[in-house]
Amino acid sequence: MAQNSALFSELMSDLHPPLSGHEAGVESDRCYFCYDAPCVTACPTGIDVPLFIRQIQTNNSAGAAKTIFDENILGGMCARVCPTETLCEQACVRNSAEHQPVKIGALQRFATDTLMSAGTHPYQRATVSGKKVVVVGAGPAGLACAHRLAMHGHKVDILDANPKPGGLNEYGIASYKTPDNFAQREVDFILDIGGIEIKNEIQLGRQVQLGDLLEQYDAVFIGVGLKEANQISLEGASLDGVEDAVNFIAKLRQTEDYSALDIGRRVVVIGGGMTAIDAAVQAKLLGAADVTLVYRRDKESMNASVFEQDLAQTNGVKIIHHAAPVRFIGEQSNLTEVEFEYTQQVNGKLQGTGETFTLQADHAFNAIGQVLQAGVVDADVVALENNRIAVNEERQTSHQNIWAGGDCIAGGDDLTVSAVQDGKLAAESINRYLSS
Amino acid sequence: MADLNSSFAGIKSPNPFWLASAPPTDKAYNVVRAFEAGWGGVVWKTLGEDPNIVNVNGPRYGAVYSADRRLMGLNNIELITDRPLQINLDEIKQVKRDWPDRAMVVSLMVPCEEKNWKDILKKVEDTGADGVELNFGCPHGMSERGMGASVGQVPEYIEMVTRWCKEVSSMPVIVKLTPNITDIRYPARAALAGGADAVSLINTVSSIVSVNLDTMSPEPSIDGKGSHGGYCGPAVKPIALNMVAEIARDADTKNLPISGIGGITTWRDAAEFMALGAGNVQVCTAAMTYGFRVVEEMITGLNAWMDEKGHANIDSIVGKATPNVTDWQYLNLNYVTKARIDQDACIKCGRCHVVCEDTSHQAITHTVNGERHYEVIDEECVGCNLCVSVCPVQDCITMEEIASGMDVRTNTPVNREYANWTTHPNNPMAKDKA
Numbered sequence: 001m002a003q004n005s006a007l008f009s010e011l012m013s014d015l016h017p018p019l020s021g022h023e024a025g026v027e028s029d030r031c032y033f034c035y036d037a038p039c040v041t042a043c044p045t046g047i048d049v050p051l052f053i054r055q056i057q058t059n060n061s062a063g064a065a066k067t068i069f070d071e072n073i074l075g076g077m078c079a080r081v082c083p084t085e086t087l088c089e090q091a092c093v094r095n096s097a098e099h100q101p102v103k104i105g106a107l108q109r110f111a112t113d114t115l116m117s118a119g120t121h122p123y124q125r126a127t128v129s130g131k132k133v134v135v136v137g138a139g140p141a142g143l144a145c146a147h148r149l150a151m152h153g154h155k156v157d158i159l160d161a162n163p164k165p166g167g168l169n170e171y172g173i174a175s176y177k178t179p180d181n182f183a184q185r186e187v188d189f190i191l192d193i194g195g196i197e198i199k200n201e202i203q204l205g206r207q208v209q210l211g212d213l214l215e216q217y218d219a220v221f222i223g224v225g226l227k228e229a230n231q232i233s234l235e236g237a238s239l240d241g242v243e244d245a246v247n248f249i250a251k252l253r254q255t256e257d258y259s260a261l262d263i264g265r266r267v268v269v270i271g272g273g274m275t276a277i278d279a280a281v282q283a284k285l286l287g288a289a290d291v292t293l294v295y296r297r298d299k300e301s302m303n304a305s306v307f308e309q310d311l312a313q314t315n316g317v318k319i320i321h322h323a324a325p326v327r328f329i330g331e332q333s334n335l336t337e338v339e340f341e342y343t344q345q346v347n348g349k350l351q352g353t354g355e356t357f358t359l360q361a362d363h364a365f366n367a368i369g370q371v372l373q374a375g376v377v378d379a380d381v382v383a384l385e386n387n388r389i390a391v392n393e394e395r396q397t398s399h400q401n402i403w404a405g406g407d408c409i410a411g412g413d414d415l416t417v418s419a420v421q422d423g424k425l426a427a428e429s430i431n432r433y434l435s436s
Numbered sequence: 437m438a439d440l441n442s443s444f445a446g447i448k449s450p451n452p453f454w455l456a457s458a459p460p461t462d463k464a465y466n467v468v469r470a471f472e473a474g475w476g477g478v479v480w481k482t483l484g485e486d487p488n489i490v491n492v493n494g495p496r497y498g499a500v501y502s503a504d505r506r507l508m509g510l511n512n513i514e515l516i517t518d519r520p521l522q523i524n525l526d527e528i529k530q531v532k533r534d535w536p537d538r539a540m541v542v543s544l545m546v547p548c549e550e551k552n553w554k555d556i557l558k559k560v561e562d563t564g565a566d567g568v569e570l571n572f573g574c575p576h577g578m579s580e581r582g583m584g585a586s587v588g589q590v591p592e593y594i595e596m597v598t599r600w601c602k603e604v605s606s607m608p609v610i611v612k613l614t615p616n617i618t619d620i621r622y623p624a625r626a627a628l629a630g631g632a633d634a635v636s637l638i639n640t641v642s643s644i645v646s647v648n649l650d651t652m653s654p655e656p657s658i659d660g661k662g663s664h665g666g667y668c669g670p671a672v673k674p675i676a677l678n679m680v681a682e683i684a685r686d687a688d689t690k691n692l693p694i695s696g697i698g699g700i701t702t703w704r705d706a707a708e709f710m711a712l713g714a715g716n717v718q719v720c721t722a723a724m725t726y727g728f729r730v731v732e733e734m735i736t737g738l739n740a741w742m743d744e745k746g747h748a749n750i751d752s753i754v755g756k757a758t759p760n761v762t763d764w765q766y767l768n769l770n771y772v773t774k775a776r777i778d779q780d781a782c783i784k785c786g787r788c789h790v791v792c793e794d795t796s797h798q799a800i801t802h803t804v805n806g807e808r809h810y811e812v813i814d815e816e817c818v819g820c821n822l823c824v825s826v827c828p829v830q831d832c833i834t835m836e837e838i839a840s841g842m843d844v845r846t847n848t849p850v851n852r853e854y855a856n857w858t859t860h861p862n863n864p865m866a867k868d869k870a
């Protein structure tokens with residue numbers, strides 16, 4: 001296919017283009033400034049939505065951005081990646097009124113973009129406390145935690161295994177949700193508060209151990225996310241062309257030239273979450289002729305929101321429900337087909353029906369879930385729950401000097417915005433602990 | 437189809453919608469477009485003596501917006517026509533000849549001397565116009581020169597000038613009143629005493645619409661300075677309605693025809709003015725906001741409503757609501773209402789709760805059985821209508837009469853007998869008190 005890289009870049013650009021000043025004015029007029037507004041409750045970080053929208057309406061976008069950042073310093077990223085249709089916008093009373101919520105996400109982006117493009121940082125550090133905290137992981141959880149700690153005057157070191165900070169904002173989120181290097185620009189914005197130092201390519205469990213950190217710092221925050229995807233242990237899983245979806249996406253997010261990525265003609269994606277959708281849509285945008293997403297349960301059980309599923313389908317991704325992979329088939333070392341078996345729900349349990357089919361494929365992406373990486377925490381030091389780190393309401397672990405948040409903790413919902421809230425709550429708790 | 441033909445102070449027009457004296461009626465080009473669009477008549481932009489006045493060469497208008505930048509109020513610092521008198525007179529004559537069925541009224545403003553008024557009236561009469569309107573209303577610019585509102589604020593002058601005009605002219609004379617006065621009945625009575633055939637109101641309200649916070653100049657700003665202007669548009673309608681009603685129910689002026697002006701934007705606004713006693717209506721801002729085609733909506737809307745209600749002609753709606761305008765002291769204090777929230781229509785924004793809670797009577801719940809739920813607490817509701825006023829969903833909250841049983845707020849039985857303040861026991865001046 002002779003598509004040039006400029007065309008690819010365009011295909012991968014902004015899913016929801018930003019609102020113009022006029023559009024933001026019209027949209028903000030729609031907010032009713034509700035009492036005890038349901039959108040505030042629905043936002044995991046509790047942003048005062050009616051207030052920031054009223055500030056936009058009165059031409060005070062910087063004030064609006066400040067209202068957002070007060071609760072969510074990654075409000076810019078969240079405005080782009082939050083599944084608002086299941087969060088704030090789902091709660092909007094305009095849904096009952098006319099099935100059309102106020103575009104809260106787009107307005108949030110308008111406000112935060114306005115302030116961020118002004119190049120100023122809206123917060124000042126409190127007097128230096130003399131305390132030092134280490135944050136492991138520069139994803140949304142770690143960044144939010146570090147910023148809040150810095151505001152309280154503490155010195156923060158962030159350690160991250162990757163060459164670039166941002167976590168999945170940099171390596172995972174679909175490119176059409178966050179074009180123009182936004183993840184790095186946001187990291188710079190956060191660091192502008194001062195007092196935070198990021199050390200890249202330092203991996204906890206390899207170059208440093210938890211014990212060292214506990215000795216060197218007054219408190220530890222762990223926000224390492226989840227690492228390797230669950231390995232599919234099926235026949236043929238080692239064929240060329242069988243790959244974890246997160247790896248594919250990370251490669252794609254880091255490439256300078258989309259046309260250089262070999263995507264093949266036929267792509268099969270296995271899974272039903274956001275990662276599966278993102279891999280499928282981006283494969284399609286990059287020029288794959290057929291992209292089929294196969295999920296073992298029904299539509300309602302998919303983790304991806306209805307909006308995301310629709311997005312996949314409008315982009316030409318075919319979705320097959322109730323089928324699970326059986327084996328990968330290849331010629332020499334290359335994948336050529338994937339065999340599936342239909343499934344059914346019997347007494348609440350998923351079972352194969354015995355009936356199978358195959359899909360031709362040059363690429364199969366596994367997106368069947370991620371796990372806490374081994375060797376980061378020792379279950380003797382920090383208690384686990386369902387194979388993730390157990391925390392209390394303040395995001396404190398079983399160890400009194402260690403807090404954790406984001407995807408790596410138990411009971412979360414694996415969203416950027418929830419990771420931010422975890423980081424913020426943990427920072428407040430750490431601050432109370434350090435000040436007492 | 438109802439008959440919309442109008443006869444106002446003897447002036448005939450195919451419908452009661454006239455354009456008020458203002459830029460839309462400044463010259464033949466505009467007026468012809470207006471007639472083509474269907475307007476029943478015009479009051480030509482106010483004529484003055486030569487040499488013609490001049491306008492500022494910077495911005496003339498300022499605006500007040502509601503949500504979604506709807507124009508709610510317009511303010512202007514424009515003066516009367518800035519074209520030579522003879523050009524206007526020639527155009528008026530020609531247009532009237534070309535459009536004989538439409539009302540052609542000419543607005544006038546000259547210095548407050550008998551000769552000046554009598555001279556210009558003769559000139560207007562020669563055009564074949566249907567009538568004149570005396571502009572005693574313009575609140576800015578002209579008033580500094582002893583004309584416009586500065587005449588309209590002195591009832592004796594109104595009477596005097598009106599009398600001069602009636603002495604020389606057989607044309608109907610309409611006196612246009614300024615709202616920039618405490619009690620509108622005095623100028624109206626003065627116009628009647630001077631022999632006016634009708635009054636028209638309101639002209640614009642003295643106003644400053646906004647201040648530019650960068651330059652610290654009032655808007656519209658002329659080289660860093662602003663001057664008060666005249667306010668009009670939807671925002672002034674309530675002021676105008678009240679003034680129309682005051683004149684319509686005044687013992688002296690109740691038979692004086694009124695041309696209703698001020699914020700009329702839809703057929704409904706027009707019908708309200710007429711119900712309160714206006715024989716016809718004049719429109720300026722709505723045309724200046726949307727263009728002349730708005731008259732189509734006004735004509736068809738008024739027609740549909742009149743048909744629905746069985747009103748055959750304009751006379752059958754004029755003044756229909758006037759008898760229901762009364763003084764506060766005669767309102768029935770035994771009439772009890774409570775707010776009712778339609779739970780199916782409620783979208784749960786909670787605004788009724790928070791306004792009643794914060795600023796009124798703590799009479800609406802926010803949570804019932806742990807659920808977001810807004811319901812009126814009859815024990816507290818005084819029936820004030822604030823919740824209805826702020827609810828974003830039409831007809832979701834309504835006021836319902838409690839016609840029998842107990843008023844659980846006052847803990848007294850509801851008594852449907854009419855009783856007002858004049859006889860209330862708490863009134864020290866009550867009629868039956870010695």
Ligand SMILES: Cc1cc2nc3c(=O)[nH]c(=O)nc-3n(C[C@H](O)[C@H](O)[C@H](O)COP(=O)(O)OP(=O)(O)OC[C@H]3O[C@@H](n4cnc5c(N)ncnc54)[C@H](O)[C@@H]3O)c2cc1C
Pocket residue numbers: 081082083136137138139140141142159160161162165166167168169172173174177202203204205223224225226227246249274275278373376405406407408413414415416417419
């Ligand atoms: C493909 C994909 C698409 C997604 N799309 C969306 C979306 O559209 N909207 C949404 O809300 N959510 C989305 N999510 C989920 C969201 O990205 C995560 O919930 C969020 O990034 C979690 O933040 P975190 O800080 O916990 O972890 P991460 O973002 O995973 O960051 C963890 C960081 O820790 C570092 N790290 C890991 N191990 C170590 C170690 N041992 N030592 C030092 N550093 C370490 C990593 O390098 C990384 O920088 C998506 C996830 C994926 C995988």
Ligand SMILES: Cc1cc2nc3c(=O)[nH]c(=O)nc-3n(C[C@H](O)[C@H](O)[C@H](O)COP(=O)(O)O)c2cc1C
Pocket residue numbers: 456457458459481482510511512514515516517543571573574612638639640667668669670672697698699700718719720721722
């Ligand atoms: C720009 C402008 C100029 C006006 N000029 C005159 C005028 O010359 N003579 C006059 O009697 N009224 C004048 N008016 C007042 C209007 O005729 C009318 O009384 C007033 O605008 C209220 O009606 P509305 O709310 O429909 O605009 C003017 C109004 C505007 C907006």
Ligand code: SF4
Pocket residue numbers: 774775791792796797798799800812813816817818819820821822823824
């Ligand atoms: S009518 Fe007034 S007092 Fe009654 S519920 Fe509504 S706002 Fe409250």
